[in-house]
Amino acid sequence: MKKNLVIAIDGYSSCGKSTLAKALAKKLGFIYVDSGAMYRAVTLYFLRNHIDVSNDTQVEDALQHIELNFHSRDYESHITLNGEEVSEEIRLMPVSENVSEVSAHRIVRHEMVKQQQRMGRSKNIVMDGRDIGTTVFPHAPVKFFMTADPKIRAERRFKELESKGNNETTLEEVFENLAHRDYADTTRKESPLVRADDAIILDNTDLTQEEQLTFALYHVEPFLVQ
Numbered sequence: 105m106k107k108n109l110v111i112a113i114d115g116y117s118s119c120g121k122s123t124l125a126k127a128l129a130k131k132l133g134f135i136y137v138d139s140g141a142m143y144r145a146v147t148l149y150f151l152r153n154h155i156d157v158s159n160d161t162q163v164e165d166a167l168q169h170i171e172l173n174f175h176s177r178d179y180e181s182h183i184t185l186n187g188e189e190v191s192e193e194i195r196l197m198p199v200s201e202n203v204s205e206v207s208a209h210r211i212v213r214h215e216m217v218k219q220q221q222r223m224g225r226s227k228n229i230v231m232d233g234r235d236i237g238t239t240v241f242p243h244a245p246v247k248f249f250m251t252a253d254p255k256i257r258a259e260r261r262f263k264e265l266e267s268k269g270n271n272e273t274t275l276e277e278v279f280e281n282l283a284h285r286d287y288a289d290t291t292r293k294e295s296p297l298v299r300a301d302d303a304i305i306l307d308n309t310d311l312t313q314e315e316q317l318t319f320a321l322y323h324v325e326p327f328l329v330q
């Protein structure tokens with residue numbers, strides 16, 4: 105197998121990036137890295153420590169005190185913030201509401217990209233995010249750019265929230281939130297979400313999870329031989 109193969113998956117929010125990334129990692133025995141979880145964990149640290157995002161010195165200093173680590177269990181990605189497991193807490197509203205601002209910060213992005221690149225140096229990984237194929241691993245041999253009909257994405261996300269017992273959010277609110285995040289991700293100054301020229305588009309509006317995996321494996325397999 106080719107050494108240090110990196111598979112980059114980018115795309116809009118709630119497009120099924122992590123589902124595909126986990127399935128691929130499991131099938132290939134690769135490590136799955138959820139780059140969004142890193143921005144979320146930094147956001148949690150900033151919230152807990154009242155870091156003012158508009159103050160570069162504070163941001164820079166805070167980043168020196170943050171150590172992030174991934175632990176993979178059953179191909180589910182678990183992240184620790186200074187040794188504390190925070191995988192659940194980073195999905196809650198306070199973090200979700202602030203992560204766009206934190207992840208748009210130049211100094212934060214610079215540090216996260218550095219750490220992400222380090223992870224891909226010696227291991228076979230599948231990493232998902234917004235700038236993996238453009239900024240983090242511009243030379244990754246296989247890149248996917250995932251998209252789907254916004255209404256379908258909102259319905260999927262709504263069902264997922266419902267299945268987790270969240271009955272307070274309406275489908276319209278989910279749709280609005282996705283539209284807002286798409287806008288923020290694609291228009292920010294630092295590494296906006298954009299398809300890399302050599303990324304394979306995967307529109308999964310009408311595809312099952314199995315079909316997406318088959319599609320992705322078809323494109324990855326040539327890089328697995330030798």
Ligand code: DC
Pocket residue numbers: 117139140141143144203204207208232233234235236285289
């Ligand atoms: O994938 P997610 O929704 O958990 O990501 C959380 C936030 O982090 C989201 O606002 C986009 C941002 N993000 C980013 O800017 N760059 C990445 N590589 C991954 C996520």
